[in-house]
Amino acid sequence: MEVLIVEDDPLHRSFLQEQVSAALPECCTIYEAENGQQGETMARAHGTAHIVMDLQMNARNGIEAARTIWRERPDTRILFWSNYADEAYVRGVSRIVPNGAAYGYVLKSTSEERLKLALRSIFIENQCVIDNEVRGMQQRSFAQTSGFSDSEYEILMDIALGMTDRVISERRHLSLRSVQNRLQQIYGKLDVHQSVGSQREDSPFNLRARAVTVAMLRKLLNYGALEKAEAELQHWMRGRL
Amino acid sequence: MEVLIVEDDPLHRSFLQEQVSAALPECCTIYEAENGQQGETMARAHGTAHIVMDLQMNARNGIEAARTIWRERPDTRILFWSNYADEAYVRGVSRIVPNGAAYGYVLKSTSEERLKLALRSIFIENQCVIDNEVRGMQQRSFAQTSGFSDSEYEILMDIALGMTDRVISERRHLSLRSVQNRLQQIYGKLDVHQSVGSQREDSPFNLRARAVTVAMLRKLLNYGALEKAEAELQHWMRGRL
DNA sequence: CAAAAGCCTGCGGGTTCCCGCAAGCGCTTT
């Protein structure tokens, strides 16, 4: 068996190296990559079917890398090993996992035991392993309570990018009013109308800008998600003269 | 000599531990803390004058912790050891360093040699050590080219938080129009008016929201800065019935 | 000292946003 490690922090990389060889005696070769870019290349070159990968790397983040890897070989087994359980990450991952594929999502803060167990479960047993905290997030996310539908999430990204209602309606093929309706729902779910005191004078906020900040503070959005969305936006804008 | 290490990642923490004891044979005791909160407490308890600390930690970030530590003992020597050279961090640090205090800012990606050298320079020689990349950022930041004055930066934070022009004017003691003038300058410096093609039809962006995103993408703002600003805002809002 | 440059301010109007009201459509429930 061959395993590919994709992780930009050298300390974490060598730690992973140890853990993998300890947990998987049947593993004969371990490749290492320092970022997503390099990870894609090596996965392609060696055809490795077992990958453990960090999200959040400099050159190209884990989600992007995983997407292209899975596009080429949907049966690749990937264990995401991340510092955070931001909703933005969880959502990003579950959006790209091919159906039926085995994958895992464990936090860097979990014990070595759990990490090793996850390695074996995914790579040998072909079973999904999602850390409890992540799982909790996931369910809250897809539940109704303050959960965002995909279309709402899309629009949230759009206003985060600074797009106009009109342009959003154009991009998402909706009427202007529908976009604004979605925004109402978003404002509601983010509870952006708060005015701190018991005073009922309306909120001192620009709801549109406020929504983005609140979303960031709640880890619904993060830098990686923004970056990705921005790239897509640029692409779209070139497309429409 | 006593040294306090404040770092939430256990791998990095033990790495630092090794490096410190290797670089500073005169160091007799090494304390460790897992986050800013704990770091403050231990610094106070042991009265350690030598600290090496991560920025970006869960419970309480490094900048906040450093601020309260320096407030109590301005002669404390602190080496910031961070993953990133975001302008938001650099600005945050240089805003709180007491004048005359020795401090350092080195990236986690630098070599062990440089790290050891920095440790000795700051703790023994009482000299400031700033990584080149960070230094570069710092100068670009305070130069005129696309550099932000402190007052502009303040307003940028305010719109990032989602405040209304009117409320900003109230908070910063300016007229409405002055706030909007500042915004004009900010929009200019962030080059937010771009319309991708050579077409001169005006930008498809809500400038206010767009400015925030561009600032984030340029690392002018980041999560930590937002979080801190939000806390200050909440405080201010309670103050003004 | 006068001119220039910079910041703060008011005014006004064009645009965009925020959102209540209401009507139309498809789907489920009873």
Place this chain on the structure above:
DNA sequence: AAAGCGCTTGCGGGAACCCGCAGGCTTTTG
């Protein structure tokens, strides 16, 4: 079949934003 729910759309108005124009104030410069 009728009623109910959710999603979409149009209309309209009040508020907030973006910004050119222009006058006052302070600081800098020749």
